[in-house]
Amino acid sequence: xxxxxxxxxxIALAQRKxxxxxxxxxxxxxxxxxxxxxxxxxxxxDPQRSACEWARPGNLxxxxxxxxxxxxxxxxxxxxxxxxxxxxxxxDAPPADRAVGAAVAIADVLLVPxxxxxxxxxxTEHTLAIVRxxxxxxxxxxxxxxxxxxxxxxxxxGRQVIDELRAFxxxxxxxxxxxxxxxxxxxxxxxxxxxxxxxxxxxxxxxLADLVGRLAPHxxxxxxxxxxxx
Ligand SMILES: Nc1ncnc2c1ncn2[C@@H]1O[C@H](COP(=O)(O)OP(=O)(O)O)[C@@H](O)[C@H]1O
Ligand SMILES: [Mg+2]
Numbered sequence: 001x002x003x004x005x006x007x008x009x010x011i012a013l014a015q016r017k018x019x020x021x022x023x024x025x026x027x028x029x030x031x032x033x034x035x036x037x038x039x040x041x042x043x044x045x046d047p048q049r050s051a052c053e054w055a056r057p058g059n060l061x062x063x064x065x066x067x068x069x070x071x072x073x074x075x076x077x078x079x080x081x082x083x084x085x086x087x088x089x090x091x092d093a094p095p096a097d098r099a100v101g102a103a104v105a106i107a108d109v110l111l112v113p114x115x116x117x118x119x120x121x122x123x124t125e126h127t128l129a130i131v132r133x134x135x136x137x138x139x140x141x142x143x144x145x146x147x148x149x150x151x152x153x154x155x156x157x158g159r160q161v162i163d164e165l166r167a168f169x170x171x172x173x174x175x176x177x178x179x180x181x182x183x184x185x186x187x188x189x190x191x192x193x194x195x196x197x198x199x200x201x202x203x204x205x206x207x208l209a210d211l212v213g214r215l216a217p218h219x220x221x222x223x224x225x226x227x228x229x230x
Contacts, residue, residue, distance in 0.1 A: 012103035017123035026092035031191030046094035057189030143215025
């Protein structure tokens with residue numbers, strides 16, 4: 001966006017468990033950053049190709065690249081991802097330990113979605129063990145946030161999940177609710193900000209994008225005035 005030839009900011013959505021919202025949040029954050037004027041590309045690293053499917057109707061305002069994690073040796077995959085150009089590259093990682101490790105190795109910001117299920121919390125603990133092992137070996141700063149997804153923070157159950165995530169000792173993102181807008185956006189191949197601008201799902205994604213900006217200061221995200229968390 002600023003015409004410099006800086007390496008893009010890499011934002012990875014990773015978690016060793018499936019069904020936690022990686023693809024939903026990867027597409028949503030990519031759309032939000034693209035809407036803020038950044039040159040964004042989304043790497044679909046999951047052989048299930050959900051992000052590619054989301055993009056198929058052609059309504060997303062940014063490119064989605066099919067780059068399955070299992071096709072090439074991990075070093076070749078990482079080199080290809082790091083060689084991409086633009087302001088931000090959002091990676092939708094597959095639910096696998098090696099993919100979490102590779103995403104952590106190359107990302108500037110890592111978002112780990114987690115829904116209220118006990119299985120997700122357990123899997124988040126294992127995911128964080130991988131994150132910490134890889135983070136120790138790298139030089140560059142890595143911003144990590146756990147993202148409570150499909151969580152109603154007004155309920156006791158919702159607040160408990162958020163507390164349990166906080167206990168892991170990493171940043172906890174503002175929660176994303178269980179919202180039909182995300183499901184409809186996928187069926188229509190658009191983003192929640194296109195489908196339902198100003199509604200809760202959209203505001204929650206904006207707050208998540210604001211957090212990404214704080215975790216990656218060099219991305220210089222313009223603050224979003226409409227967000228509650230700016
Ligand atoms: N915040 C949410 N509200 C409602 N449905 C959601 C939400 N996040 C994810 N989903 C739904 O949950 C399912 C799994 O989400 P997905 O993003 O595909 O997870 P993953 O990529 O981790 O496997 C999808 O059907 C998706 O539409
Ligand atoms: Mg997925």
